[in-house]
Amino acid sequence: MGVTRRVFLQAAIAATAAGGTGAAQTALAPPAGAAGSPPGDVVGKITVGYQGWFACGGDSAPINGWWHWSQDWGRPPSTTNKAITCWPDMREYTHTYPTAFGNLGNGQPATLFSSYDQQTVDLHFSWMQQNAIDTAALQRFNPNGGEGATRDQMAARVRGAAESHGVKFYVMYDVSNWWNMQSEIKTDWTAKMAAHTASPAYARQNGKPVVCVWGFGFNDDNHPFPPAACLDVINWFKAQGCYVIGGVPREWRTGGAGTRTGYSDVYHAFHMISPWMVGAIGNAAESDNAYTTYTLGDEADCLAHGIDYQPCVLPGDVSGRQRAHGDFMWRQFYNMCRAGVQGIYISMFDEYNEGNQIAKTAETQASVPTGSGFLALDEDGTFCSSDYYLRLTGDGGRMLKGQIALTPVRPTPPVAGGDTTPPSAPGALRVTGHSDTTVALAWSAAGDNVGVTGYRITRVSGSTRTQVGTATGTSFTVTGLSPSTAYTFDVLAADAAGNVSQPSNQVSVTTDTGSGTTDLALRKPTSESSHTQVYGSGNATDGDLTTYWESANNAFPQWLQVDLQAATAIRRLVLHLPPSTAWGTRTQTLSVLGSTDGGAFTTLLPSANCTFDPATGNAVTLTLPATVTARHVRLNFTANTGWPAGQCSALQIFGA
Numbered sequence: 001m002g003v004t005r006r007v008f009l010q011a012a013i014a015a016t017a018a019g020g021t022g023a024a025q026t027a028l029a030p031p032a033g034a035a036g037s038p039p040g041d042v043v044g045k046i047t048v049g050y051q052g053w054f055a056c057g058g059d060s061a062p063i064n065g066w067w068h069w070s071q072d073w074g075r076p077p078s079t080t081n082k083a084i085t086c087w088p089d090m091r092e093y094t095h096t097y098p099t100a101f102g103n104l105g106n107g108q109p110a111t112l113f114s115s116y117d118q119q120t121v122d123l124h125f126s127w128m129q130q131n132a133i134d135t136a137a138l139q140r141f142n143p144n145g146g147e148g149a150t151r152d153q154m155a156a157r158v159r160g161a162a163e164s165h166g167v168k169f170y171v172m173y174d175v176s177n178w179w180n181m182q183s184e185i186k187t188d189w190t191a192k193m194a195a196h197t198a199s200p201a202y203a204r205q206n207g208k209p210v211v212c213v214w215g216f217g218f219n220d221d222n223h224p225f226p227p228a229a230c231l232d233v234i235n236w237f238k239a240q241g242c243y244v245i246g247g248v249p250r251e252w253r254t255g256g257a258g259t260r261t262g263y264s265d266v267y268h269a270f271h272m273i274s275p276w277m278v279g280a281i282g283n284a285a286e287s288d289n290a291y292t293t294y295t296l297g298d299e300a301d302c303l304a305h306g307i308d309y310q311p312c313v314l315p316g317d318v319s320g321r322q323r324a325h326g327d328f329m330w331r332q333f334y335n336m337c338r339a340g341v342q343g344i345y346i347s348m349f350d351e352y353n354e355g356n357q358i359a360k361t362a363e364t365q366a367s368v369p370t371g372s373g374f375l376a377l378d379e380d381g382t383f384c385s386s387d388y389y390l391r392l393t394g395d396g397g398r399m400l401k402g403q404i405a406l407t408p409v410r411p412t413p414p415v416a417g418g419d420t421t422p423p424s425a426p427g428a429l430r431v432t433g434h435s436d437t438t439v440a441l442a443w444s445a446a447g448d449n450v451g452v453t454g455y456r457i458t459r460v461s462g463s464t465r466t467q468v469g470t471a472t473g474t475s476f477t478v479t480g481l482s483p484s485t486a487y488t489f490d491v492l493a494a495d496a497a498g499n500v501s502q503p504s505n506q507v508s509v510t511t512d513t514g515s516g517t518t519d520l521a522l523r524k525p526t527s528e529s530s531h532t533q534v535y536g537s538g539n540a541t542d543g544d545l546t547t548y549w550e551s552a553n554n555a556f557p558q559w560l561q562v563d564l565q566a567a568t569a570i571r572r573l574v575l576h577l578p579p580s581t582a583w584g585t586r587t588q589t590l591s592v593l594g595s596t597d598g599g600a601f602t603t604l605l606p607s608a609n610c611t612f613d614p615a616t617g618n619a620v621t622l623t624l625p626a627t628v629t630a631r632h633v634r635l636n637f638t639a640n641t642g643w644p645a646g647q648c649s650a651l652q653i654f655g656a
Contacts, residue, residue: 036308036342040204041134041204042272043205045343046134046135046344046346046396046397047310048133048135048137048345048393049348049349049351051349052115053067053154054115056069059095059114060584060641062641063147063149069099077101078100079369079373085317085352085355086361086376088352088359089367090111090367092498094456094458094467096111096113097111097114099111101369103370115157115350118157119466121157121158129165135168136158137171140188141173141178142177144180144188153639163199163200168201169201173213176215189240195556208242213237213247215247216247216263217259217263217267218258219258234246234266235269238271245273246266246269246270246274248273249276250276250277253267254293254294268305268307272307273308275311277312278347283328299339299341302342310343311336311344311345313333313344313396314347315328315329315357315358317356323389325377326389329389330395337396360498363386366420387498395410421449424446425446426504429490434511437511437623438478438479438511439477439509440477441457443455443491444474446493448495453472453494454471454494455476456491456494457469457491458491458492461488461613461616482574484513485619486509487509489506490506520570520655526561529560530551530558531550531551536549540649543650546649547649549647552645553643554645558646559636560634560648560651570630572623572655575612575635575652577648579618580614585611585612586647588640590607590635590646591607591635591638593635594633596629604624604628604633605624633651633653
């Protein structure tokens with residue numbers, strides 16, 4: 001797995017510990033100095049570090065193992081094989097994977113999520129949206145080893161979730177142990193990551209796409225880069241038109257055991273400086289000492305050089321009993337805001353390995369595997385809801401933006417008590433109607449000790465459950481299905497505390513054949529952005545599902561196009577991959593465009609993730625919101641989890 005930040009910090013902190021002197025609890029006004037930049041997607045905003053680095057056995061991720069959950073990724077995590085220090089709140093995940101831990105304290109199985117599942121990333125970004133978190137910094141380590149393919153696909157998933165939930169994102173390169181970083185980081189940006197800057201969700205500051213490089217100037221063997229190499233990389237990214245953030249040692253300005261000498265020009269070359277504080281402080285008094293020792297001087301130095309300043313705020317390590325039910329984190333927010341900083345970086349969103357995550361975490365021992373030794377958020381005797389540190393982050397952002405007054409007192413106290421009782425399972429699930437692309441469902445209401453707030457409708461395929469919708473009442477119509485296809489559904493109930501019931505009974509139904517059964521694209525002319533070997537675009541309309549189009553590899557975006565030879569009313573597309581089980585499940589990210597003249601194209605369906613599963617025929621149906629007229633129909637591919645190219649064995653188009 002390699003040495004990452006935490007290994008360096010454990011050594012560095014032993015040499016230089018932050019002091020513990022207190023500071024007066026007075027709400028001071030921030031200094032009046034002008035920021036280096038106006039508000040943007042990082043200046044004046046809350047950014048969270050997003051690892052996205054958890055995988056599970058059986059999740060189809062290229063990493064093919066229990067990535068970051070276990071010490072031995074080849075075996076499921078257990079009390080003797082674990083790489084995390086606390087347990088996530090699993091009640092809202094619809095894709096979960098069994099572990100070798102004992103059951104939770106409430107008797108439920110101990111399951112974990114995979115970051116590789118789009119539902120996981122969507123859920124995480126919905127939490128960001130709900131708690132006014134502005135931007136996510138996607139961590140990207142050396143992509144040229146065994147983790148590279150999985151990290152490439154995680155970038156596509158983060159992009160999709162950010163676009164769906166109105167949250168910004170940018171790439172944060174962590175150069176730890178990346179020995180050929182100076183050349184390879186440029187290649188990676190040009191060949192892969194720069195394409196994501198086309199997304200409307202990609203963070204921009206001063207009109208420039210944001211990129212962060214974490215790890216210059218750290219005084220350890222994992223960051224041996226000389227100043228000239230660091231400056232070369234920073235200036236190269238600037239030449240690409242990027243706004244460049246530096247993740248640097250906390251002692252970048254003061255000097256000390258954690259930072260190398262002779263790097264002043266490197267630090268001052270960045271557009272924004274973001275010092276790392278995890279491991280340096282562990283309580284409110286140490287936060288006050290860091291405010292005096294680092295923050296005030298750092299802010300003044302950055303202002304003097306026209307650089308933006310984005311210090312780090314951390315919730316504290318659960319296993320180290322640092323959190324003090326929010327006191328520690330709020331003191332940092334207060335100190336940063338009274339210093340007048342330009343932005344705040346939260347470490348981290350999902351770092352269950354170091355225990356300093358703000359993502360939802362087990363509240364009590366009822367939600368922790370028995371015998372695991374993990375602590376819950378109530379470890380100091382005060383109950384905190386699983387989302388408390390998300391809500392606290394939202395409050396900190398409002399204080400940063402001047403939406404609430406500067407205050408050393410937390411606006412949102414921990415929740416007293418807590419509802420840990422899940423609703424009963426919904427009953428009598430039944431099919432009340434169906435068409436070629438829809439299934440209507442109804443069920444009996446679930447009960448709860450406080451109250452049911454909604455229902456989650458899921459499609460079941462073997463051991464996999466995929467959420468397809470939510471409802472507040474006791475009926476729902478599933479849309480976007482394929483004609484003449486068998487489906488199985490069940491329903492779960494949820495309450496306001498995030499407790500989720502056991503599933504209802506399952507119902508199975510086959511959709512109708514449908515009225516639009518003539519494939520308008522069959523044997524029609526095609527064109528393409530590229531193809532590899534013998535896999536040309538004509539294979540997509542030849543009527544043979546065993547032949548297929550495949551674009552040039554490692555060169556997204558790519559497109560496939562069919563000419564219907566006349567302006568035609570269309571409503572539905574069905575995309576296929578070869579039905580052979582040799583084609584594993586994969587998700588392709590694509591959009592649908594249409595044109596009447598082959599020149600000016602309009603978007604018929606925006607970019608979305610389409611999952612092809614051999615268990616359901618390796619087919620995906622895309623239904624347009626309304627019938628449109630087009631002659632030329634184009635699929636634009638930007639990602640594929642199964643192979644680094646666009647792939648399609650049949651592009652079928654149907655009318656109303």
